[in-house]
Each structure stands twice: as C-alpha cells, then as structure tokens.
Amino acid sequence: xxxxxxxxxxxxxxxxxxxxxxxxxxxxxxxxxxxxxxxxxxxxxxxxxxxxxxxxxxxxxxxxxxxxxxxxxxxxxxxxxxxxxxxxxxxxxxxxxxxxxxxxxxxxxxxxxxxxxxxxxxxxxxxxxxxxxxxxxxxxxxxxxxxxxxxxxxxxxxxxxxxxxxxxxxxxxxxxxxxxxxxxxxx
Amino acid sequence: xxxxxxxxxxxxxxxxxxxxxxxxxxxxxxxxxxxxxxxxxxxxxxxxxxxxxxxxxxxxxxxxxxxxxxxxxxxxxxxxxxxxxxxxxxxxxxxxxxxxxxxxxxxxxxxxxxxxxxxxxxxxxxxxxxxxxxxxxxxxxxxxxxxxxxxxxxxxxxxxxxxxxxxxxxxxxxxxxxxxxxxxxxx
Amino acid sequence: xxxxxxxxxxxxxxxxxxxxxxxxxxxxxxxxxxxxxxxxxxxxxxxxxxxxxxxxxxxxxxxxxxxxxxxxxxxxxxxxxxxxxxxxxxxxxxxxxxxxxxxxxxxxxxxxxxxxxxxxxxxxxxxxxxxxxxxxxxxxxxxxxxxxxxxxxxxxxxxxxxxxxxxxxxxxxxxxxxxxxxxxxxx
Amino acid sequence: xxxxxxxxxxxxxxxxxxxxxxxxxxxxxxxxxxxxxxxxxxxxxxxxxxxxxxxxxxxxxxxxxxxxxxxxxxxxxxxxxxxxxxxxxxxxxxxxxxxxxxxxxxxxxxxxxxxxxxxxxxxxxxxxxxxxxxxxxxxxxxxxxxxxxxxxxxxxxxxxxxxxxxxxxxxxxxxxxxxxxxxxxxx
Ligand SMILES: Nc1ncnc2c1ncn2[C@@H]1O[C@H](CSCC[C@H](N)C(=O)O)[C@@H](O)[C@H]1O
Ligand SMILES: Nc1ncnc2c1ncn2[C@@H]1O[C@H](CSCC[C@H](N)C(=O)O)[C@@H](O)[C@H]1O
Ligand SMILES: Nc1ncnc2c1ncn2[C@@H]1O[C@H](CSCC[C@H](N)C(=O)O)[C@@H](O)[C@H]1O
Ligand SMILES: Nc1ncnc2c1ncn2[C@@H]1O[C@H](CSCC[C@H](N)C(=O)O)[C@@H](O)[C@H]1O
Numbered sequence: 085x086x087x088x089x090x091x092x093x094x095x096x097x098x099x100x101x102x103x104x105x106x107x108x109x110x111x112x113x114x115x116x117x118x119x120x121x122x123x124x125x126x127x128x129x130x131x132x133x134x135x136x137x138x139x140x141x142x143x144x145x146x147x148x149x150x151x152x153x154x155x156x157x158x159x160x161x162x163x164x165x166x167x168x169x170x171x172x173x174x175x176x177x178x179x180x181x182x183x184x185x186x187x188x189x190x191x192x193x194x195x196x197x198x199x200x201x202x203x204x205x206x207x208x209x210x211x212x213x214x215x216x217x218x219x220x221x222x223x224x225x226x227x228x229x230x231x232x233x234x235x236x237x238x239x240x241x242x243x244x245x246x247x248x249x250x251x252x253x254x255x256x257x258x259x260x261x262x263x264x265x266x267x268x269x270x271x
Numbered sequence: 272x273x274x275x276x277x278x279x280x281x282x283x284x285x286x287x288x289x290x291x292x293x294x295x296x297x298x299x300x301x302x303x304x305x306x307x308x309x310x311x312x313x314x315x316x317x318x319x320x321x322x323x324x325x326x327x328x329x330x331x332x333x334x335x336x337x338x339x340x341x342x343x344x345x346x347x348x349x350x351x352x353x354x355x356x357x358x359x360x361x362x363x364x365x366x367x368x369x370x371x372x373x374x375x376x377x378x379x380x381x382x383x384x385x386x387x388x389x390x391x392x393x394x395x396x397x398x399x400x401x402x403x404x405x406x407x408x409x410x411x412x413x414x415x416x417x418x419x420x421x422x423x424x425x426x427x428x429x430x431x432x433x434x435x436x437x438x439x440x441x442x443x444x445x446x447x448x449x450x451x452x453x454x455x456x457x458x
Numbered sequence: 459x460x461x462x463x464x465x466x467x468x469x470x471x472x473x474x475x476x477x478x479x480x481x482x483x484x485x486x487x488x489x490x491x492x493x494x495x496x497x498x499x500x501x502x503x504x505x506x507x508x509x510x511x512x513x514x515x516x517x518x519x520x521x522x523x524x525x526x527x528x529x530x531x532x533x534x535x536x537x538x539x540x541x542x543x544x545x546x547x548x549x550x551x552x553x554x555x556x557x558x559x560x561x562x563x564x565x566x567x568x569x570x571x572x573x574x575x576x577x578x579x580x581x582x583x584x585x586x587x588x589x590x591x592x593x594x595x596x597x598x599x600x601x602x603x604x605x606x607x608x609x610x611x612x613x614x615x616x617x618x619x620x621x622x623x624x625x626x627x628x629x630x631x632x633x634x635x636x637x638x639x640x641x642x643x644x645x
Numbered sequence: 646x647x648x649x650x651x652x653x654x655x656x657x658x659x660x661x662x663x664x665x666x667x668x669x670x671x672x673x674x675x676x677x678x679x680x681x682x683x684x685x686x687x688x689x690x691x692x693x694x695x696x697x698x699x700x701x702x703x704x705x706x707x708x709x710x711x712x713x714x715x716x717x718x719x720x721x722x723x724x725x726x727x728x729x730x731x732x733x734x735x736x737x738x739x740x741x742x743x744x745x746x747x748x749x750x751x752x753x754x755x756x757x758x759x760x761x762x763x764x765x766x767x768x769x770x771x772x773x774x775x776x777x778x779x780x781x782x783x784x785x786x787x788x789x790x791x792x793x794x795x796x797x798x799x800x801x802x803x804x805x806x807x808x809x810x811x812x813x814x815x816x817x818x819x820x821x822x823x824x825x826x827x828x829x830x831x832x
Contacts (some may be wrong), residue, residue: 085672104669104802111646111668194440220441221614225599228809228816240595240809240816241665242636244431244618246449248789248801253381254407255789255801259446262433262616272485291482291615298459298481408801412786415622415629427622427629427782428478429823431805435602435614442602442614449803568814594815618805620823627755628781633820636807 085110091128091158097151100130100158101191101217104245105263112215112239112267113187115139120185124175124200125192129155135189136164143185145171145178146192175200184209190216190227197223201230208270215267227266236268272297278315278345284338287317287345288378288404291432292450299402299426299454300374302326307372311362311387312379316342322376323351330372332358332365333379362387371396377403377414384410388417395457402454414453423455459484465502465532471525474504474532475565475591478619479637486589486613486641487561489513494559498549498574499566503529509563510538517559519545519552520566549574558583564590564601571597575604582644589641601640610642646671652689652719658712661691661719662752662778665806666824673776673800673828674748676700681746685736685761686753690716696750697725704746706732706739707753736761745770751777751788758784762791769831776828788827797829 085107091100101109109131115121115138126132126144132155135142146152152172159165171178176196180203188204190197197216204214216227224240231238242264246257272294278287288296296318302308302325313319313331319342322329333339339359346352358365363383367390375391377384384403391401403414411427418425431449435442459481465474475483483505489495489512500506500518506529509516520526526546533539545552550570554577562578564571571590578588590601598614605612616638620631646668652661662670670692676682676699687693687705693716696703707713713733720726732739737757741764749765751758758777765775777788785801792799803825807818 085675104672104804107669107672108665110672111665114646219443221435221444221595221599221602222441225595225816228595228811232811237811238809238816240811240818242807242809242818243665244433244446244805244807246431246803246805248408248799248803250789250793250798250801254409255786255799256406257408257449257801257803259431259448261446262444272488291485291617294482294485295478297485298478301459408782408786408789412629412782415624415782419624424624425622425629427624427631429620429622429631430478431618431620433616433618435612435616437602437606437611437614442599442612444614444616593817595809595818596815618807618820620805622782628783630780631782631823633805633822635820636818 086133086162091130092154092161093128094150094154097128097148097154099128102245102260105217105243106130106134108243108265109189109215109217110134110138112265113189113213115187119187121187121189122182122185122204124188124190126155127151127191129158131189131191132168133158133162133164136167139167142168143171143182144168145173147172147174176203179203179207182207185212187213187215193223197226198230201227202234205234205270210270212270213267215265218264218266219261224264224266231266231268236271239267241265273320273349278317279341279348280315281337281341284315284335284341286315289432289447292404292430293317293321295430295452296376296402296404297321297325299452300376300400302374306374308374308376309369309372309391311375311377313342314338314378316345318376318378319355320345320349320351323354326354329355330358330369331355332360334361363390366390366394369394372399374400374402380410384413385417388414389421392421392457397457399457400454402452405451405453406448411451411453418453418455423458426454428452460507460536465504466528466535467502468524468528471502471522471528473502476619476634479591479617480504480508482617482639483563483589483591484508484512486639487563487587489561493561495561495563496556496559496578498562498564500529501525501565503532505563505565506542507532507536507538510541513541516542517545517556518542519547521546521548550577553577553581556581559586561587561589567597571600572604575601576608579608579644584644586644587641589639592638592640593635598638598640605640605642610645613641615639647694647723652691653715653722654689655711655715658689658709658715660689663806663821666778666804667691667695669804669826670750670776670778671695671699673826674750674774676748680748682748682750683743683746683765685749685751687716688712688752690719692750692752693729694719694723694725697728700728703729704732704743705729706734706736708733708735737764740764740768743768746773748774748776754784758787759791762788763795766795766831771831773831774828776826779825779827780822785825785827792827792829797832800828802826
C-alpha cells in the first residue's frame with residue numbers, strides 16, 4: 085500500500101483514506117489486471133491510486149474541482165496517470181455517460197447514495213463488485229438498504245484502527261475514526 | 272458526569288480523561304461517601320473532581336506543578352476544593368507519607384507503575400479498589416503483571432469510544448484513543 | 459455495578475446488558491434518589507436492577523412474558539423488588555398508561571422506536587433524560603432522527619469493549635459486540 | 646480473500662485468521678510473485694493459503710501435528726499444495742534449518758517471540774518484511790521490543806472489526822476479538 089504520508093494533501097479536500105482502510109477496500113474490491121474500476125468521489129485520490137496499481141483502467145470523478153486537481157497531482161507524483169481518466173462532475177450525471185465496469189467504489193455521495201448504488205449496479209458487469217465506505221451513521225443504513233433493494237446481501241464491516249505512536253515513554257495507541265465498509269458482488 | 276468542555280485545559284497538562292472513560296473508572300472504583308480516594312497523577316483533575324463528588328475526601332498529587340495548579344482551578348470552578356488535598360510531588364515519595372485509603376487511581380506513573388501499585392496496595396484497606404488507566408501498550412502489561420504479583424486477578428478492559436458529531440450531512444463518528452482500564456479489589 | 463455473572467440468564471431472553479455498558483447507560487441517565495425511571499424492554503433486568511439501586515422507583519416492562527419472569531427473578535436475587543413495578547405489554551400501550559417520569563431507558567422497540575421516543579418524550583419531566591441502547595445499524599439512525607425531531611441534540615457514543623481473559627499464556631483480549639448509546643436531556 | 650467459511654476447521658487448532666485480518670496482514674507483508682514466505686505457527690492455514698496465492702513458495706510450520714494436517718487439508722481443498730512446504734516442529738528449531746526468505750509471518754510463538762523475531766530477522770533478506778499477529782496483551786509488547794532491539798521502528802496497528810449480521814430486525818453488529826499487527830521492513 086502507498087503510505088499515508090506519500091499523498092499530497094490540501095485543506096479543502098478530504099482523504100486520503102488511511103492505509104489500512106484502503107487495504108480493506110482493495111480486498112473487498114478484488115481488482116484484477118483486466119478490470120475497469122469507477123471511483124465515485126475520488127477526493128485526494130487515495131482509492132484512485134490504489135486501483136490504478138491493480139486495474140486495467142480507472143475512471144475517477146468528483147464534483148469538487150479541487151479534488152480532481154489533487155487526485156491528478158497525486159497520480160503524477162506516483163507515476164500512475166496513464167491508466168486513469170479524471171472527470172469533474174456530479175456522480176449521477178457522470179455515471180450516466182459511462183459504460184459497464186467491473187468495480188465501483190463509492191467514497192462520497194452527498195445524499196444521492198441510493199441512486200448512485202442503483203445506477204452503478206445497472207452498469208456493473210456480472211460478478212462485479214460494489215464497495216461503499218462510510219463515516220456517517222446515516223449512509224451506512226442507506227448503503228445497506230440500497231444493496232438489499234437490488235436483491236443482494238450486503239457484506240458490512242465496521243473497522244476501528246488504532247495506530248501505535250512510538251515515543252520515549254512507550255507505544256501510545258492513537259485512535260482513528262471508525263469506518264464502515266459495505267460491499268456486495270453482483271450475481 | 273462533568274462534561275468534557277467544562278474543564279479548564281492547558282497545553283502542558285494532559286487530560287481531562289474523557290467523560291465516558293471517567294464514567295467507567297468511577298464504576299470500577301465504586302466510591303462511597305465514606306471513602307478516601309488517592310489520585311496519582313491528577314493532571315487536569317478529571318478523576319479528582321469526579322472522586323470529590325462521590326468520596327469523603329481525596330488526596331490528589333502530580334509531579335508537575337502546572338497540573339496541581341490546573342487541578343486547583345478546576346476544583347474551584349466546580350466548587351469542589353473543600354474535600355481535596357492537593358500535593359506536588361513524585362508518586363512514590365508522596366505515597367510514603369499517606370495513611371491508608373479505600374481507592375487508589377493511577378493515571379500517570381513515568382516508569383514507576385509496578386512500585387506504585389505495590390506501595391499503593393500495601394496502604395489499601397481491605398476491599399479497597401485499585402484502578403489504573405493506560406494509553407501505552409507497555410503500561411497495560413506492567414499493570415497486569417503488578418496486580419498478579421500482589422496475588423490478585425486483574426480486571427482488564429480496553430475501551431474504544433467513537434463520538435457522534437452532528438453535522439448537516441449526518442452523524443459523523445469521530446474516533447478517540449483507546450484506553451485500557453486495569454483494576455482489582457483487595458481481598 | 460452488578461457483575462455480569464450475578465444475573466440469572468435464560469436462552470429466550472436477551473441481556474443482561476454487559477457491566478461496562480450498564481455503567482455508561484447509568485452515567486448518561488444520571489439517576490438521583492428522587493427519580494422515577496421507566497425501562498422499556500427490560501429483558502433480563504440488567505438496566506432495571508441498576509436503576510432500582512439508584513432511583514426512587516422504577517417501572518419496567520417487556521412484551522415478552524419470559525422477560526418479565528426473568529427480571530422478577532433477578533430483582534428477587536438481589537433484593538430489589540420493592541422499588542420496581544413490572545408490567546407485561548407492548549411499549550406504546552404501556553407508556554399510554556404511565557404518568558410523568560424523570561428517565562426513560564429504551565433497550566428494545568421492535569420497529570416502534572420513533573413513536574416510543576416521541577411518546578416517552580411527552581411524558582418526560584423537564585431536565586429528564588432519555589437513553590437508548592442499540593445494537594442494530596438501523597435503530598441508531600432512527601434514534602438520532604427521532605431525537606432531532608423532538609428538537610433536541612442527541613449525544614451519540616459507540617462503545618467497543620474488549621475484556622481481558624487471564625490465561626496461562628497471557629491476557630487474551632476478547633471482543634464484545636459494539637453498542638451505540640443515544641441520549642438526550644429534555645430542555 | 647478466501648471467505649472464512651471456506652476453511653475446514655477443527656476444535657483443537659486455532660484459526661483461520663479472519664478474512665479482514667488476513668487482508669491486513671497481506672498488505673503489511675506486501676508479497677510479490679518472486680517471494681519466499683515463512684509462516685510460523687500455521688494453525689489452520691489461514692495465512693499459509695493467502696501467501697501461497699501470492700508468493701513463489703511458502704514454508705509453513707507448526708509444533709502441533711494436527712495443525713499441519715489441517716493446513717494440508719485446506720491447501721488441498723483450494724488447490725494450493727504445490728507451492729507450500731509443510732513442516733512439523735518448534736519455531737526456533739525449524740527456523741535453524743531454513744535459508745533466507747523475503748517475508749516471515751508469526752502467528753504463534755509460545756513464549757519464544759523475542760528469539761523467533763531475532764532469528765527470523767537474521768535470515769530475512771534486505772527489504773524483507775516481518776509481520777506478527779497478536780491477541781495477547783503481552784506478546785504485543787514483546788513484539789514491539791524485539792523489533793526495536795534489532796534496530797527497526799515497528800508499525801503497530803490494533804484492529805477491531807465488527808461484522809454486520811443481516812437479520813429480519815436489521816443489521817446486527819457482531820464484535821470480534823481485537824488483533825494487533827506488528828510489522829517492520831528490514832533496511
Ligand atoms: N454526488 C457526488 N458526486 C461526485 N463527488 C461527490 C459527490 N458527493 C461527494 N463527492 C465527493 O466525494 C469525496 C469524498 S472524500 C473521498 C476520499 C477518497 N476516497 C480518498 O481516499 O482520497 C469528496 O471529495 C466529495 O467532493
Ligand atoms: N511518578 C509520577 N508521580 C506523580 N505524577 C506523575 C508521575 N508520572 C506521571 N505523573 C503525572 O500523571 C499525569 C498523567 S495525565 C492524568 C490525567 C488525569 N487523570 C485527568 O483526568 O485529568 C500527568 O500530569 C503527569 O505529570
Ligand atoms: N415494543 C416493545 N415493547 C416492549 N418490549 C419490547 C418491545 N420491543 C422489544 N421489546 C423487548 O426488549 C427487550 C430487549 S433486550 C433488553 C436487555 C435489557 N436492557 C437487559 O439489560 O437485560 C427484549 O426482551 C424484548 O422482548
Ligand atoms: N513455538 C512454536 N513453534 C511452532 N508453532 C507454534 C509455536 N507456538 C505456537 N505455535 C502454533 O501457532 C499457531 C497459532 S494459531 C495460528 C493461526 C493461523 N495464522 C491461521 O490463520 O490459521 C498454533 O497452531 C500453535 O500450535
């Protein structure tokens with residue numbers, strides 16, 4: 085995994101998703117070198133870069149132009165631009181114009197999560213994976229319900245990571261925000 | 272419990288222990304209105320104030336004079352000074368001069384934890400409680416071993432609290448550092 | 459707190475709420491010796507007994523008659539029957555017949571949580587406390603929304619406790635189910 | 646990742662390490678198709694199988710013959726036997742007879758952790774990875790100290806996963822034991 089501190093960060097753009105959460109999202113997404121991945125709400129590019137290292141190609145978008153800029157900078161820093169198409173725009177509109185894909189990652193939704201999941205699912209290939217990361221109580225439930233509505237059984241994990249900070253006094257355990265990862269495989 | 276934001280805080284003094292952890296420490300300490308409580312490493316006074324609301328009297332000390340000042344200010348703010356004796360000094364030295372007590376809380380130890388537990392235990396009355404809070408991997412094990420060494424079975428809980436922040440977008444779950452509480456009852 | 463293993467348990471009734479969660483619920487409920495407490499969904503009596511130790515009186519009910527039986531047995535075992543009125547029935551119906559109270563604890567709701575909170579809130583005295591414990595993703599959000607709807611700001615904590623099991627090999631950390639506690643004070 | 650329920654399990658052998666923890670161990674181990682991996686204490690084969698899917702070859706051993714049997718059965722079930730050498734024996738003795746390797750995973754140590762780390766480190770190639778999983782308070786500290794002693798800075802994460810169980814009433818969050826993963830890269 086790319087270390088957290090090797091991402092360029094800016095104040096106005098959330099992310100990158102922490103290393104350990106990126107790791108778990110990648111496991112759930114199960115990306116192969118033949119896969120096309122869509123990253124909805126790419127933010128700082130945390131999941132875009134990890135996907136680019138594994139997939140055939142990646143389509144990443146965000147409604148915030150600063151996020152697009154930042155993701156581009158991070159792709160350039162790690163030499164991963166060639167595989168990634170970056171688009172500025174709102175999830176539902178951009179998804180409209182995209183063909184089928186193998187994996188859809190949803191990191192941001194601004195209230196449109198049920199529709200994003202529905203629309204994303206329609207364009208998902210058979211055996212394709214949908215993986216949603218959520219930090220809000222409310223979106224967890226929206227994600228679970230939306231996946232049930234399309235007839236799948238959601239895999240739900242809540243992940244709490246504490247990271248050891250090595251100090252002179254000892255190993256201080258520093259908490260992180262818990263993240264919920266909701267995922268499903270299209271059958 | 273006293274809300275976290277009703278404590279005066281300063282940069283150089285750790286604490287106060289968060290509301291939920293103070294709550295759990297108080298449950299393990301099981302303080303009655305006849306009890307004398309010793310608070311080792313009082314810091315911002317988080318546990319000193321909670322103890323003062325429940326005990327007959329409290330002896331609190333810290334090796335850092337700024338912590339003593341801050342604890343005094345917090346006691347004054349909440350009208351709890353009368354029950355509390357504040358002493359500046361190192362745990363082992365101060366403990367030497369104290370008579371028996373019903374509860375000993377250990378929030379700071381600077382490497383002396385095994386000795387503090389041993390010495391504290393000797394002065395603890397029968398059925399007295401010892402409660403250690405730890406944020407370091409290493410002190411957890413020191414505390415468990417020291418309690419085993421005095422012939423007791425430690426109660427060990429690791430507590431991870433995430434707190435909901437109500438925002439326009441929803442309830443954002445904010446992580447906190449995990450805390451380990453090690454306790455025992457003198458038999 | 460009453461140790462977990464001092465509760466009689468049966469297969470068909472959930473609970474008791476674990477010691478550490480009972481402790482946190484009691485802190486949020488802030489019960490005084492003048493208070494009337496209502497316990498909705500008393501289950502094994504975990505919260506009923508803790509409330510009985512602190513309140514003036516407790517009204518506890520459950521729609522499952524086995525829960526009423528079990529709570530009675532646990533109250534008898536701990537000599538706490540005198541303060542507690544036990545009622546079999548569904549939350550909404552029983553609440554109808556109750557006068558005002560200082561604290562309402564909600565441990566079970568079977569889909570009626572929003573209505574229970576609304577109805578409970580109406581009968582809650584000024585400065586009264588409402589405390590909901592939830593193990594389901596969905597009820598957490600229902601509780602937060604219902605509390606917002608009555609014009610209060612919910613306090614939301616997610617609690618994850620691991621308990622140390624002392625073995626010959628060392629201290630094995632045993633996980634527990636995370637519990638979310640949603641609470642509010644009537645203003 | 647291989648789903649948890651696709652492993653054969655037996656009563657006398659611990660494991661398999663849960664899917665999400667295997668995922669994180671694999672990220673920290675960063676196994677490439679040219680790597681030789683050593684799995685100390687293979688148990689049910691949880692990490693052996695994951696390594697076999699990624700590495701050039703794997704040497705897995707356990708002091709418990711039942712663990713060797715079980716790991717063999719799990720390798721056969723998933724068609725992964727060809728890459729794996731299985732050895733029964735105690736960690737320190739078996740390590741003695743092994744040449745250099747790229748990754749060492751330590752899942753069991755029976756008190757020998759500091760020596761296993763020391764001896765494993767000596768045989769680790771440059772840029773090789775050492776990854777220890779621990780469920781005991783004590784081994785976490787042993788692992789951190791042993792890695793400091795060989796002059797490296799340990800990466801320490803404590804992982805708490807709750808898994809959603811989809812029920813008629815809603816998504817019940819089921820806790821798991823917290824696991825600590827301590828790792829380092831040889832420089
Ligand atoms: N409806 C929508 N359409 C497109 N982008 C959206 C969106 N709602 C939210 N977003 C974007 O989603 C992002 C969520 S933060 C994502 C972080 C990212 N996974 C990383 O690892 O760096 C934000 O940048 C936000 O602008
Ligand atoms: N050996 C020792 N003797 C006295 N105080 C000590 C000590 N080692 C550490 N301390 C003190 O222990 C404190 C730990 S922080 C304690 C926070 C406190 N429980 C609160 O809720 O506010 C620090 O202020 C530190 O100065
Ligand atoms: N609508 C409703 N009315 C009354 N009881 C209800 C209810 N919905 C669920 N319950 C009850 O709520 C209980 C939840 S389990 C409660 C455990 C309890 N707090 C303890 O510590 O022991 C169950 O016994 C269930 O029968
Ligand atoms: N000193 C030692 N040498 C070899 N094996 C050891 C050992 N100490 C403990 N073990 C083994 O370590 C194992 C730990 S359980 C390992 C689980 C495994 N990672 C999985 O995912 O399936 C046990 O099977 C135990 O027999």
